[in-house]
Amino acid sequence: MTKALDRALFHAKSWLERLDDHAVAADVSLETLRSRFAGPLPARGMALEDVIGSLAERAEGGLLGYAGGRFFAWVAGGSLQSALAADWLVSTWDQNAALYACGPAVAVIEEVAGEWIKELLDLPREASFAFTTGCQLAHLTGLAAARHAQLKKLGWDVEEQGLFDAPKIRVLASDQAHGSIERAVRVLGLGRGAVQRLATNDRGVISAATLERALTAVEGPVIVILNAADLNVGACDPFSQLIPIAHDAGAWVHVDGAFGLIARASRSRRPLLEGVELADSWATDAHKWLNVPFDCGIAIVRDAQAHKSAMTVNAAYIAGNQAARDQIDWNPEWSRRARGVPVYAMLQELGAEGVAAMVDRCCDHCLAIVEGIGALPGAEIVARPVLNQGLVRFSAGGTTREDDRYTDEVLELINATGEAFFSGTTWSGRRAMRVSVVNWRTSENDVRRAVAAAASALASCRR
Ligand SMILES: Cc1ncc(COP(=O)(O)O)c(C=O)c1O
CATH class of the missing domain: 1.20.1340 (dopa decarboxylase, N-terminal domain)
Incomplete structure (x- = not known):
């Protein structure tokens, strides 16, 4: 066997x-x-x-x-041991986590895990939630609820009537919004053309004046998308200012908090996210900063009725249970893996304090790597981390374009050492190497090894 x-x-x-x-x-x-x-x-x-x-x-x-602890590319968490082991159990138990009736124990575990997540992130306790495959489908879920609510206010039942002849929804999103936002908007039938990009300032965030201008210029139902940390520099929009402005204009506010929302768990980093709790929906990932294996995002929606209306299904053979939580009412899938179980295990292993310590540790290590590499000859800090993301760039004294190529070359040389792994980006028109620290395993020794790998790559370029 x-x-x-x-x-x-x-x-x-x-x-x-x-x-x-x-x-x-x-x-x-x-x-x-x-x-x-x-x-x-x-x-x-x-x-x-x-x-x-x-x-x-x-x-x-x-x-x-x-x-491992020296993987700093994209934004990718590792797996805490409890979460990995629980994930094996999920596969072994092989429950269909669509309905309580199809998997009673996992339905209850997911129900509790969702409540714990809201508490950990201090989001409205009355909000509903769904454990999705990732942040992409968490966006789809949150924005489907937004679409429902914004059209319902105008007397349009989008689930019944579809979008043909419906009032046109506009989406205002930062010019730093992740590509998964646009894809969710497309899949929901709103069309890429519905998205209007809002210019961000030199800190990578939307200003109140920019949002006010954009809201005054649009007509009809509006969804505003804000960033709880963009993936290049970890910039968080000023929620306390922006969300009341959006609400005054009748807009729904959805937050892309793929990794940054998790910083709410840390007392020291929480001020960056002040006011984020005022939003209407939030999308985040457990497979990033909560360090569970891939295949776990989380959608949280303040208006549970809008969420349920957008997602629920009726089929003659569904034995819905009034007392229990049926995941099918909240998720954009039918049959599904009980992906909330590793989240439950992870929260039991770390507790709220352990998550906070992990967040703080990652931020500190990110700063140490950026400062360590930034101090090397031929390196420059492009964005000092405010959270767990930072940018460095390399220069051999050439033109901007030559240094762009040089930055990519040095990055490849660092990765070729096998000692650390980074990815690149273009920020403010210049190439840079991203430093993203999201893994519970990353240690001070890993930081030293990463900086040493960069030093040896730069030295080999000078030879
Ligand atoms: C800011 C941001 N939003 C959304 C996503 C999409 O998340 P997922 O890959 O879990 O669907 C990512 C992925 O890196 C991200 O960094």
Whole structure:
């Protein structure tokens, strides 16, 4: 029964044990990976333990070190041990977390995890929530509720009547908004053309004057999207100022808090997010700063009725339970994995204080890396972290374009050391290397190794 599981446990443990010494970057080519995995569809099966053994062997060198403490690319958390182990149980239990009746225990675990998340982030306790696949679908869920509520106010039932001939909804979003916002808007049928970009200032945030001007110029129902940390510099819009302005104009406010919203858990970082609780919907990720395995976003909606109206389904065979929470009423999926279970486990492992400590640690480490690399000859700090994101750039004394290329070259050299892994971005028209610290494992030693990797890459460029 358990041969394949034993084999998987062996490979999983050896992967985790090697994280400190293993290269963070992948070091095999696309051709190699294809040649290892591709082949004719097997006519006959193979022994179970060989299936798992060969998967692990063939993936060797093609896996990035997300799980370790020196992975600073994009915004990607690792997995706390409790969350990873709970995730295995979720697969093993194989419950359909669509309805209480289809998986009673996991429905209750998710119900409690959602309540705990609202408490952790100090968001309205009456709000509803959904554990989605990621922040992308959390946006879709929050914005579907927004679409419902904004059109209902005008006497339009979007679930019944659709969008043809409906009043046109406008979406005001910062010019730093993540691409997942635009995609959610497109999928909801509002169209890319409905999005109006609001210019951000030199701190990467929308000013009150900019929002006021934009709201005065638009007609009809409006949704305003604010950032609880943009992914380049961790900029948080001034919620206490902007949300009342948006509400006075009758707008719904949705917050992209993919990672930044989690900083509400930290006493020292919470002031950056002051007023975010005034919004109407929030989208965040557990698979980023809460360090559960991938496949877990969270949508939270103040107006539970709008949320439910946008998502609920009726089918003759659904045995809805009045007393229990049926996830299908809140989620944009039917059959689904009980992805809230690892969140419950993670919150039990860390507690609210542990989450706060993890947030603070990541912010401190981010600052140390940015300052450490920024102090190296040929490096410059482009954005000092206010949270857990910062930017550095490299220069060989060339033109802006030459230094753009040089920045990308140095970044590749750092990644090639296998000691640390970063990704690049374009910020204010110039290339930069992003430093994103989101992993519970990142330690002071990891910080030293990352700075040393940058020093050796820069030294090799000078030779
Ligand atoms: C600010 C922001 N919003 C949304 C997303 C999308 O999140 P997900 O990949 O979980 O769908 C990301 C992903 O990096 C992000 O950084």
